[in-house]
Structure formats: C-alpha cells, structure tokens
Amino acid sequence: MSCIRRTFQRRVALSVSVGALSVLMLAGCATTSGGAMGTFSRAAVQASSALSTAQLTFQLYTTDRSTNGVTDTALKDSLKELLDAEQQVEDASPQTDAEVATQAESLKQIRAAADDVIAAQLAVSGTSSDDPTQSLSAQDAALNDLRQQLEPYK
C-alpha cells in the first residue's frame, strides 16, 4: 500500500515538474509572436527603456543626486538590456526586404545606444572627459522614433 502511495506521489511530483517546465517554455515561445517585425518592435521597446534609464541615471549622477554604486549598477543593467535587445534582433529571421531593412536599422540604433551607455560608463569612471549627455539625449529620441514606428507590430 505504501509502495503504491509512493509511486503515486512520485508521479504527482513528476507531473507537476513537467507541467511547470511546459508552462515556462510556452511562456517563452509566446514572446516570439508577431514574426520578425514583432521581435524588432519588442527589442525597440526594450532598448528605448534601457537607454532612457541610462540617460536618467547619468543625469542624476551629474547633478550629484545618486551614488556611485547605483550609477554603476544602473548603467551596467542598461547595457545588459541593450545587448539582449541586440541579440534578439540578430537572431530574428527577416523574410521580406522591408524586414531586412528594419533589422539593419534596429541594429544600427541599438548599437549606437550601447556605445552611448559605454561612453557614460567611461565618464563616470573618470576614464574619459567627454560628456555623453547630448549624445544620450539624441540617441534616446532616435530609439523613441523607432519604437513608435514599430508600435503596430507589437
């Protein structure tokens, strides 16, 4: 009797684990909806959010309102988000000329944004004396435009 119960409990545990894994995998697949343009749109939202974060972080740092720890971490997190967005765009498989063009444009904007965040990191660490404020602001506007342009595909 106890053997049957143990088998039943193992099956329940296995089913729960398989179920949880399936849900996670399905949730992951759902983010790939909308084809290549959907991927570019989501990447643009992610990149735009990351760059806005970097811009706010750098502004708070230059006005002496934030600590080195928070500034370093927020810039690092922004860069990670941008690299993640870049990876998503690179991994997408465009089918049409329009999609190929959007992929190239998205990569260009995201990479420029990543360069700006690196410039901000260098400025904060004192390695560079260049002020990336203008560049961050201009790139933020460019990514915002791209995000709005791709909004219908989200």
Place this chain on the structure above:
Amino acid sequence: MKQLLGVALGILTAIGGFLDIGDLVTSSVVGSRFGMTLVWVIVLGVIGICVFAQMSGRVAAISGRATFEIVRERLGARMAVANLGASFLINLLTLTAEIGGVALALQLASSIEPTLWVPVAAFAVWLVIWRVKFSIMENVTGLLGLCLIVFAVAVFLLQPDWATLTGQAIAPSVPATETGATYWYYAIALFGSAMTPYEVFFFSSGAVEEKWTKKDLTQSRINVLVGFPLGGILSIAIAACATIVLLPQGIQVTSLSQVALPVAEAGGKLAVAIVIVGMIAATFGATLETTLSSGYTIAQFFGWSWGKFRRPVKAARFHLVMIICLLVGIAVLATGADPVMITEYSVVFSAIALPLTYLPILLVANDKQYMGDLVNGRATNAVALVFLVIILVASLAAIPLMIITGAGA
C-alpha cells in the same frame, strides 16, 4: 507602558517586514507600465493577507501548534502532501529570489557583481538562523526595513499631480500601451506578491516560536491589522514613485537599480543610501523568513523536531533542510539566472499555489477540536470565502495568462 512598547514594536516590525523582493520589483514594474491603475490589487492583497495571517496566528496561539502540523493531522496525508508540495516549491523559488534580491541590493551599495554576493548572503542567513535569537532577528530586520518609508517620503518630494495619481487609482483602466491580458497577468502577479504563502507559514510558526497564548491574540491582531496595511502603503508608494518618474520616460523596470532611481531624483544621495539599507534589510529579512519557512513546512509535515527555540542539535533535520534549501538557492543563482526574472515567476507561481495554502488554514480555523470556542466567526468566514473564490480565479487564470502574454512581455 511595557505592553504599549511591545505593541508599537510589533507594528513597526510588521510594517518593516512586510516588503520583500517580490513587492519591491512587482510594485515598481506595475507602476512603470500601468501607473496607479493596479493599486486596487495591492489593497485587495493586503486585506487577504490580513484575514489569513490573523487566522493562522490565532490557530497557533490557541492550539500551541503551527498550522502545517494541524493540516496534516486534520486533513490527512494526501491533502497535506498537496499543501506541502505547492507551498514548499513556491517557498524554495521565493527563497532563491530573496537571496538574489539581497545580492542585488548589496550590488547597489558596492558595485560588486551580485554573483559574488550570493554565497556571502546565504552564509550570513545561515549564521543568523544558527546563532541569533528569533525575536532579535525579527525585530532588527523589521526595524531596518522601515528605511523603505523613504519611498513614501519620495512621493511627496516629487510633487506629483495628485489628481492624476488618485484618478488612475480610483477609476482604473488598461493603459493604451498595454493589452487587457497583460493587465490581468500583472494583477495576478501583484496579488501573488501580497499573499505569498510563506508569510502565513512564517507567521504561524513564529507564533509557536514566540510561545503565543490566548493572551497574545489582541497584540497579534493589532500587529496584523495595523502593520500589514501600513506595509501595503509602502508598496503603493513604490508603485507611485515608478508612476511619477519612470512611466513618463518610457522606462520599464527590469532591474532593482531602476527601483532606486525615483528616490534619487526625489531626495538625492542621502535618500538613496537610506533606501539601499531598507532594501538590504527587507530582502535579508525575507530570506530569513523563507529559509525558516522551508524548514518549518518540511519538519512539521514529517513530524520532526523543529524551531529556533530548540538548540540546533535538538532539531538537526530542521536545520539540515534549511541548509539544503540555501544551497539549492545558491546553485540556481550560480547558473546566472536573473534574480528579477525568478522573482517575477515566483510571485505568479505563488498565485497558482494559493488555494492549496489557504483552504486548509480556513478548514483548521473552523475546527472546534483545535480551536474550541475561538473558531472563525461568521463575518471572518464570509470574507475568507470571498477571498478563496478570488484566489481560485487568480490561480486558474495565471497559467493561461502567462502563456498568452509571454510572462507579461
């Protein structure tokens, strides 16, 4: 006077101990994407946790036993296994998220990679559980967690448009940039973060650790009914900070560092330093609670000797379970898994497991054999039943919504 101080300390620690990494991240994510339109869920979750926490505290105070011990005895092994499985796995996931949360908060203070902080945080948790008295542990983390009040102060310093904020909260609607499915997915996540199962297990087992009796019921009720709602206000303040600063700039929260930015904008470096102390205390306190809850659930289910009130040698298996759980948490985080992502999943899976946690508590709280005349009153049962329906709906809707929205993407 001493009693009054005890009540005040209880309330303060309840406020400071209310928030954890789930509340910090989820409230901020929600504020940055939905503004104040999901605040009603925080209010609902706080009422729910008050109802069930005071119920499980009462069960422990009257019977002198933790809820989980009675669940197995009263409802049988099969029901208890379901209860144990759901609660323990969610608790382990939450524990992993909390250790990651401590590491992320320490990164904000030091700029050192969180992966390096994870083993340090886990070791510190083990050391505190091994050596520090239960009441000291609870009071210190709870009082330091009060530093998170800086979020509420920041809301005022940011001088928001109060009419817009309250308008969004009072007449909620799905923002144009989001879908209905995403809105409800985050509603469930927020509900799950407010009603995390470990809170009731910890509350009930903590009552036994502190040897509550019938005489302590009033103080426990005051702690819950005053402390938790005030803690909920902090949760709302976090969402408000994100709404005021991050939402207009199109910033969607994906990291703990972003949660601190509105505070920096409002109060500068001093406010940032205070909020970091609060974040470390809140996540560290929650890690202690989830680690202890892991030990409590397993030890109480198998009828092992448990509790911090016993010397570790007298509750060896209880301590061993906690050490194993901490090691599992470290191992998961060592793979490079994002603690924020783990947190987001843990609050949603919490919501899925809620019926298996809260239904047994309601059944036990109505059992005269354990509770005597102090079984639930009609009003408590009515409110609890309404919440069970909400919990069931949230639990059933969570998985489909997770799949449809790609986990809220």
